[in-house]
Each structure stands twice: as structure tokens, then as C-alpha cells.
Amino acid sequence: MSSETDGRAGDGKFGEYGGQYVPEVLMPALEELTDAYERYVLGNEDGFMDELRERLRDFGGRPTPLGRADQLSARYDREVYLKREDLLHSGAHKLNNALGQVLLAKYMGKERIVAETGAGQHGTATAMAAAHLDMPCEIYMGRKDINRQRPNVFRMRLNGATVTPVTVGRGTLKEAISETMRDWATTVENTHYVIGSVVGPHPFPSMVREFHAVISREARRQFAEQVGGLPDAVIACAGGGSNTMGTFEAFLDDEDVDLYAVEAGGSGLGVDDDAGVAPNSASLSTGTEGVLHGARTKVLQDPDGQIVESHSVSAGLDYAGVGPQLAHLVDEERVHAVNVDDDAALEGFHRLSNTEGVIPALETAHAFGYLEEYHQELGERVVINVSGRGDKDLETAIEETPNHDVPNAPDMDVFEGTGGM
Amino acid sequence: MGVEGAFGSEPAFVPYLAAGDPSVEASKAYVEALDRGGADVIELGLPFSEPIAEGPTIQGAVARALRAGMTPRRYLGFVRDVDTEAPLVCMTYYNLIYQFRDETERGGPDAFVHAAADAGVEGFVVPDLPVEEAGPMRRACDDAGVDLVSIVAPTTGDGRLRRLLEISSGYVYVQARLGVTGARDDVSGRTAETLARLQQYEAALPKAVGFGIRTGDHAERIVRAGADGVIVGSALVDVVADGHEAGDPVPDVADRLADLADELKTGAVRGRDPGPAEPERN
Ligand SMILES: Cc1ncc(COP(=O)(O)O)c(C=O)c1O
Numbered sequence: 001m002s003s004e005t006d007g008r009a010g011d012g013k014f015g016e017y018g019g020q021y022v023p024e025v026l027m028p029a030l031e032e033l034t035d036a037y038e039r040y041v042l043g044n045e046d047g048f049m050d051e052l053r054e055r056l057r058d059f060g061g062r063p064t065p066l067g068r069a070d071q072l073s074a075r076y077d078r079e080v081y082l083k084r085e086d087l088l089h090s091g092a093h094k095l096n097n098a099l100g101q102v103l104l105a106k107y108m109g110k111e112r113i114v115a116e117t118g119a120g121q122h123g124t125a126t127a128m129a130a131a132h133l134d135m136p137c138e139i140y141m142g143r144k145d146i147n148r149q150r151p152n153v154f155r156m157r158l159n160g161a162t163v164t165p166v167t168v169g170r171g172t173l174k175e176a177i178s179e180t181m182r183d184w185a186t187t188v189e190n191t192h193y194v195i196g197s198v199v200g201p202h203p204f205p206s207m208v209r210e211f212h213a214v215i216s217r218e219a220r221r222q223f224a225e226q227v228g229g230l231p232d233a234v235i236a237c238a239g240g241g242s243n244t245m246g247t248f249e250a251f252l253d254d255e256d257v258d259l260y261a262v263e264a265g266g267s268g269l270g271v272d273d274d275a276g277v278a279p280n281s282a283s284l285s286t287g288t289e290g291v292l293h294g295a296r297t298k299v300l301q302d303p304d305g306q307i308v309e310s311h312s313v314s315a316g317l318d319y320a321g322v323g324p325q326l327a328h329l330v331d332e333e334r335v336h337a338v339n340v341d342d343d344a345a346l347e348g349f350h351r352l353s354n355t356e357g358v359i360p361a362l363e364t365a366h367a368f369g370y371l372e373e374y375h376q377e378l379g380e381r382v383v384i385n386v387s388g389r390g391d392k393d394l395e396t397a398i399e400e401t402p403n404h405d406v407p408n409a410p411d412m413d414v415f416e417g418t419g420g421m
Numbered sequence: 422m423g424v425e426g427a428f429g430s431e432p433a434f435v436p437y438l439a440a441g442d443p444s445v446e447a448s449k450a451y452v453e454a455l456d457r458g459g460a461d462v463i464e465l466g467l468p469f470s471e472p473i474a475e476g477p478t479i480q481g482a483v484a485r486a487l488r489a490g491m492t493p494r495r496y497l498g499f500v501r502d503v504d505t506e507a508p509l510v511c512m513t514y515y516n517l518i519y520q521f522r523d524e525t526e527r528g529g530p531d532a533f534v535h536a537a538a539d540a541g542v543e544g545f546v547v548p549d550l551p552v553e554e555a556g557p558m559r560r561a562c563d564d565a566g567v568d569l570v571s572i573v574a575p576t577t578g579d580g581r582l583r584r585l586l587e588i589s590s591g592y593v594y595v596q597a598r599l600g601v602t603g604a605r606d607d608v609s610g611r612t613a614e615t616l617a618r619l620q621q622y623e624a625a626l627p628k629a630v631g632f633g634i635r636t637g638d639h640a641e642r643i644v645r646a647g648a649d650g651v652i653v654g655s656a657l658v659d660v661v662a663d664g665h666e667a668g669d670p671v672p673d674v675a676d677r678l679a680d681l682a683d684e685l686k687t688g689a690v691r692g693r694d695p696g697p698a699e700p701e702r703n
Binding site: 019020021022023024025026027028029168169174178181182185186187188189276290291292293294299301303304305306307308 | 469470471472473474475476480484487492493494514515516517519520521548549550551552553554571572573574575576577578581585596599600601
């Protein structure tokens with residue numbers, strides 16, 4: 001199913017999606033990157049992949065466990081297994097890609113790293129990878145996201161990265177990606193842009209998926225060893241779709257395994273054309289074909305083609321586009337695009353926390369919100385990717401929980417007057 | 422006359438403004454002022470919400486134009502109404518072209534290219550459409566009889582340059598420096614290098630240099646380095662933005678634009694004067 005065959009990077013097209021819609025100034029860098037991707041990543045030239053695997057083990061803590069969620073299994077009358085990417089160093093799956101790309105930049109002789117970040121997880125992972133591999137690093141982050149993900153902003157700075165606020169637009173991931181592309185257009189000769197999801201121009205969607213494919217390669221093997229056979233359903237949340245593609249990759253050819261990409265339904269589906277906003281980030285479920293940030297894919301846009309502002313309670317899903325391969329897999333009906341709203345996500349956040357002792361990221365919480373609402377429709381044996389841990393979201397959870405209908409939350413009164421609300 | 426024909430015996434002055442910045446009416450007056458000031462071709466921006474190739478100045482223009490309600494359909498009306506001698510080239514991003522549907526629900530770039538040509542647009546510059554993705558747009562432009570201008574960057578190697586020149590028409594947009602649009606105080610030394618490389622191809626297309634030019638003096642040096650024209654955006658947008666912020670009357674701002682246009686055009690023409698050849702610096 002993947003576009004790579006015999007070690008070639010393919011043409012970056014997934015059906016009608018994908019491509020390279022970027023300014024000419026960046027095209028030579030994309031050609032150079034495609035070549036490096038083929039040689040080092042797909043071809044293991046100079047032992048690149050061996051070194052990456054070693055560093056993911058010794059620095060990152062791979063493999064991450066696959067574990068049975070006993071309480072959830074009983075609650076839903078199904079076998080529920082958690083793939084624990086929250087236990088990866090940095091606290092989210094993002095390190096798989098960040099470490100891969102920073103190491104690749106080193107092999108390519110680049111001297112500087114730039115990246116965008118939404119939730120700050122990709123920024124944190126990139127800052128950690130850059131510190132680990134001794135590369136200077138600058139992270140662009142929307143103003144609104146800086147305010148709602150403060151612990152991560154501090155983590156990036158602790159790791160020596162410069163965090164540059166992006167103030168245009170609504171100040172979220174979309175603006176941060178645009179601004180990082182502008183930096184890259186200026187510094188492209190010595191700088192590598194570590195894009196944080198399976199989005200952007202070719203070869204990024206393929207390469208980022210490849211770096212995250214370790215999630216499903218491990219999970220598929222772990223499931224076979226620990227449980228036997230294959231799961232019936234695999235679930236992951238989807239913003240740009242990197243943990244999603246990583247969690248699905250090894251199962252794509254297993255046609256009996258149902259794949260669910262859970263998007264952020266926000267506070268409602270659809271696009272308000274007049275206001276130019278979508279109160280959600282459900283580009284797979286409700287978007288239309290368009291060109292954004294270098295790729296043709298499903299985007300949230302008005303009828304003229306202006307990209308609209310998205311919304312989600314989770315900064316990491318708050319994006320108007322999605323990876324082109326994921327969009328294609330949905331069109332092909334290999335992947336089910338589903339979504340749950342902010343309330344369900346908060347519900348999932350509290351449920352996993354108080355039943356399993358795992359505090360998930362609000363992004364991840366969408367997958368558990370889906371499980372709560374739709375477990376009846378799922379097969380017997382379910383694997384869910386816990387894409388990240390929720391420490392970064394505690395401030396948001398304290399603030400948002402009382403504003404939403406979350407019956408399973410602990411008593412929030414204790415926080416009243418403490419500045420959290 | 423056509424876009425290529427507008428590059429005559431004199432070096433050409435090619436200004437950029439975003440249609441609708443800061444309002445449809447004012448913007449019309451500003452574009453006409455540039456025409457009066459000596460514009461040979463006018464790059465008229467159709468604002469897109471994600472202008473990834475633009476620096477802060479033109480991002481500001483795009484945001485003001487969108488706030489003023491500019492849309493692809495209103496843009497076509499604008500092109501019909503605005504009164505200029507200079508041919509208009511539409512500068513925009515691919516998604517707006519791609520999404521446009523006409524009454525026949527014709528999809529892809531065809532509908533917009535034809536509608537724009539009917540309104541009087543004579544060419545396109547699409548910064549996020551590299552040669553790899555330009556096929557459908559090139560065919561639509563051929564079909565509608567309008568030009569598609571390619572951008573050459575300082576990073577463009579010889580192999581890409583050849584492919585770019587093959588599909589470009591009207592003129593070649595030579596990006597003077599790395600990065601995004603924005604007025605600068607210096608002139609990049611890489612401009613001369615790119616122009617020299619272009620010279621080796623028998624591409625008869627005129628070479629217009631843009632990114633960073635802000636004064637008549639810059640324009641002169643760029644032409645001395647071998648350019649057939651200068652493209653100026655941010656320096657002009659600054660005049661619009663300053664006037665808007667100060668609340669100045671539209672005719673006053675228009676006069677300032679015409680004056681700056683005249684300075685830039687005169688500077689460009691001076692660059693062609695035989696005289697003590699001053700080498701391109703920094
Ligand atoms: C923990 C976590 N999960 C998921 C996402 C969404 O990204 P993607 O869809 O690329 O996996 C993010 C993004 O920041 C994240 O931090």
C-alpha cells in the first residue's frame with residue numbers, strides 16, 4: 001500500500017493527493033531531501049537506520065510496551081490494548097520523527113534545525129533531539145498555543161531551543177507551519193525543516209510516516225506474541241496524521257484489521273463561511289480537496305478556497321489540513337475517518353486517567369472518547385495508540401473541564417480561586 | 422500588446438499591489454496611480470489566506486484586502502473596472518485558482534484562468550506552483566491565450582532552470598535573494614550571478630528581478646547587472662500601509678505611489694544608460 005517500492009521514494013502522489021506545491025526556492029532542497037531519504041532511510045546507507053534504531057532505544061526508550069487495559073476491557077466487553085507511545089522520551093510519539101529527521105539533517109551536513117509546533121510536543125521532541133545531537137534549533141509556535149501549552153514552551157527552552165512566537169492569524173499550528181516555511185525559504189542552504197506530521201510537500205508525508213512506522217511494526221509483533229494473531233481494530237487520533245499513519249502502516253495490508261482515524265469534532269462540525277472558521281479540525285471527515293502547505297489534500301476551506309481557522313480543545317489536532325496519504329486511504333475506504341467533540345475528548349481524558357492510571361494528551365483523549373461512544377461497533381480485540389501523555393494539558397484540563405459536560409471528572413471546586421479557572 | 426511586448430526598448434518597471442488593500446475603491450486608485458507613474462506591467466495580487474512566500478509587509482496587505490472583502494469573483498470585477506494601460510498579471514496561490522468554479526462547473530485551473538482572461542488578465546504568477554505541478558495550469562493558460570510566468574530562485578540549479586524556461590512565458594521572474602518578499606536596503610550579489618546564468622540560455626524571454634528592491638538607486642543597479650525589468654512590491658505596499666495607518670486621504674497616498682513609481686522607473690531607465698559601469702556590490 002505504501003508508495004515506496006524497491007527503496008525508491010515514489011513520486012509523492014497518493015491518488016490525486018500529495019505533490020510539491022512550494023515556492024521554487026525550496027524545490028532544490030526537496031530534491032536533496034528526497035535523495036537523502038532514499039539513501040539513508042530506505043537504503044540504510046552509512047548505517048543510518050542502525051544508528052537511528054540504537055538512539056531510539058538508548059535515548060528514546062524504545063520499544064514502547066503494548067499493555068492490556070483491564071478496566072476498559074471490562075467496561076466495553078472487549079479486549080483493549082494500549083500502545084504506549086506516551087512512554088517514549090519526550091512524552092509523545094513525536095520523537096520517532098524528530099530524532100529521525102535531526103539525525104538525517106546531520107548526515108546531510110545541515111547546520112541548523114527549524115520546526116513548527118502546535119501542542120509543543122513536536123517542538124519539544126525536536127528540541128530534545130537537537131540538543132542530543134548538538135544542533136542549534138529554532139521552533140515557531142503560534143501565540144495562542146504558547147499560552148495554552150506553557151510547560152512545553154519551557155521544556156523547549158530548557159533544551160536550548162529558541163521559541164519564536166507567531167502572531168499572525170489565530171496563532172495556531174497553521175500559522176506556525178507557514179512561518180517555518182518562510183524561515184526555511186531564507187535559510188534553506190544550511191537549515192533543515194523538521195516538519196512535525198505527515199503533511200507538507202513530498203518527501204515529508206512518506207518520510208515522516210516511515211519514521212513513525214516503528215509504532216505499528218512493534219505493535220503488530222507484540223500483539224502476535226502477547227495475545228496471538230491480529231487485532232480486529234486499530235484506533236489512533238488524527239491531527240496531521242503522523243501517529244495515525246505510524247500506527248496503521250504495518251496493518252495496511254491486513255485487510256481484516258479495521259483502522260479508525262479519530263479527528264477533533266471540536267464544538268461542532270461544518271464550516272461557517274461568513275465567519276471564515278470551522279469550530280472543529282475534522283478535515284478528513286468534512287474537508288474538501290485543496291492545496292495547503294505544499295500538498296494537495298483534504299482541507300477546511302470556504303467555497304473560494306480560503307483556508308479557514310480550525311478549532312479543537314487540543315492544540316495538536318487544531319489544524320485545517322491532514323496528511324495526503326491518510327486522505328487517500330480514507331477515500332479508498334481502507335481507513336474510517338471518524339470524530340468526537342471536545343466534550344467526548346475531555347471525557348476520554350478523565351476516563352483513561354481514573355480507570356487505567358494513564359493520563360493521556362488531549363489529542364490522544366479523542367481516541368478514547370471514540371471508544372466510549374462507539375465501542376459497540378468495534379470488533380473483539382482493539383489496539384489504541386496512546387500517542388502522548390497529558391502532563392502538558394493539565395492547565396487546559398483544569399480550565400476546560402468545568403466548561404464542559406464531563407460527568408466522570410473529579411470534583412473541580414478545589415481549584416476555584418487558585419488562578420486555574 | 423501582451424505581457425512580453427510590454428518589455429520594450431527601455432527597462433520595465435513592474436509594480437505589485439494586493440487588490441483590495443485597504444479597500445476596493447482605494448486600491449483601484451492606487452493601481453491607476455502606478456500606471457500613471459510609469460508601470461509597464463502590473464502584478465495584481467489576489468489575496469490568499471496562507472501567503473507562504475510573503476514577508477510581513479505583503480502578509481499585511483493580504484490581510485487588509487481579505488478583511489475588506491476581496492474574493493476571486495470580486496477580483497475579476499476589479500480587473501474589469503480598473504483603468505490601466507499596463508497589462509495586468511494575476512499573482513496568487515494555487516488553491517484559489519484550483520477551487521474556482523464557473524457556471525459550467527468546470528473544475529481545476531481552467532475555470533479561473535478563462536474567467537480571468539475574459540476580465541482582462543494577461544498573465545499569471547503562482548508562487549506555490551513549481552514546474553513539477555504546473556502542467557494543468559500551463560495548458561489552461563495556453564488555451565486561454567495568457568502567460569504563465571515562472572520564478573527562478575538563487576537555489577535553482579541548471580537542470581531546473583532549463584525546465585523552468587521551457588514552460589515560462591511572458592517574462593521570467595528572477596528572485597533576487599533567498600527568503601520571502603520584503604523591501605531591503607541592500608541588493609543581493611546573487612542577482613548578478615543568476616542573471617549571468619540565465620544569459621547562457623538563448624531564452625529570449627525578458628528577465629525581471631524582484632524581492633527587496635525599494636529605491637530608484639536599487640532599480641538602477643539591478644538593471645546594470647543585466648535585468649530587463651524590476652519588480653517592486655513591499656516598498657509600494659509600505660506606502661499604502663503607512664497612508665492607511667495615518668488615515669491619509671486616498672488621493673494623497675495615490676500621489677505618493679505615483680512619485681515612487683516614477684523614481685523606480687527612472688532609476689531602472691538610468692541603469693541602461695551607458696556610463697561608467699559600476700559593478701554590482703554585496
Ligand atoms: C500527543 C499527540 N498526539 C497526536 C498529535 C497529533 O498529531 P498527528 O496527527 O500528526 O499524530 C499530537 C500533535 O501535537 C500530539 O502531541
